[in-house]
Amino acid sequence: MKAEPAHQVRLLDLQETDSRIAQLAHRLRTLPENEEVRRLDARIGGLRDTHTSLTTALSDLDREQRKAESDVDQVRTRAERDAKRLDSGQVGSPKDLEHLQSEIASLQRRQTELEEIVLEVMERREGLESRERQARTELEQAEAERDAVEERRATAVGGIEADRATEATRRERIAGELPEDLLAFYTKLRDQNEGVGAAALRYGRCEGCKLALSTAELSEIRQTPAEEVVRCEQCRRILVRTTDSGI
Ligand SMILES: [Zn+2]
Structure with a gap:
């Protein structure tokens, strides 16, 4: 040659x-922001899963609470109806009277049980709501952090691309002479x-x-x-x- x-x-x-x-x-491929974004994406993925399972649990609990409350209502209505019948004095036979009183007592026990279930569900709900808020805050923070890193990365990429364009022009000129x-x-x-x-x-x-x-x-x-x-x-x-x- x-x-x-x-x-x-x-x-x-x-x-x-x-x-x-x-x-x-090489700088483009190895920008520290690339790794940071990958790390944050993984974290955000995990936090989203956690948040989704918490909101699912909350809506399950909502359903459970509505069911328990409606059970309480039903029992209360029935007990009130029985109490009215008892008060009206229309129940004549001692056997019927005894039966009615026993039913009222049983309904009252059932109502207390159901009310305890409602309370217990409400307590669980408070705990879940606080965990859901916590998860949401963490998720929002991680997303904001990722946005900031993305912005930093975009700035760095912009600078590198500009340098690369300058070098490419220079290279073209030199190559054209050879x-x-x-x-x-x-x-x-x-x-x-x-x-x-x-x-x-x-x-x-x-x-x-x-x-x-x-x-x-x-x-x-x-x-x-x-x-x-x-x-x-x-x-x-x-x-x-x-x-x-x-x-
Ligand atoms: Zn050599």
């Missing part, structure tokens, strides 16, 4: 831009080597793999024409000769 020395040097600018674009993409074959060669090597396709040879060292070249390697490079694209023996990246290459 041959390329004008100026184009080879320009590859370093392209590499710098590509590295920045890769860094920006011959296609050199660009394709660089791109292939970049994709094979963790995003770095071209590195400077600086003070006898490849800046791609950070390894020092041997005297023999340096001597060979010195004798290679400037138009010849040189590659690092260690990392196989394009090695760009610069004024401070040390050769």
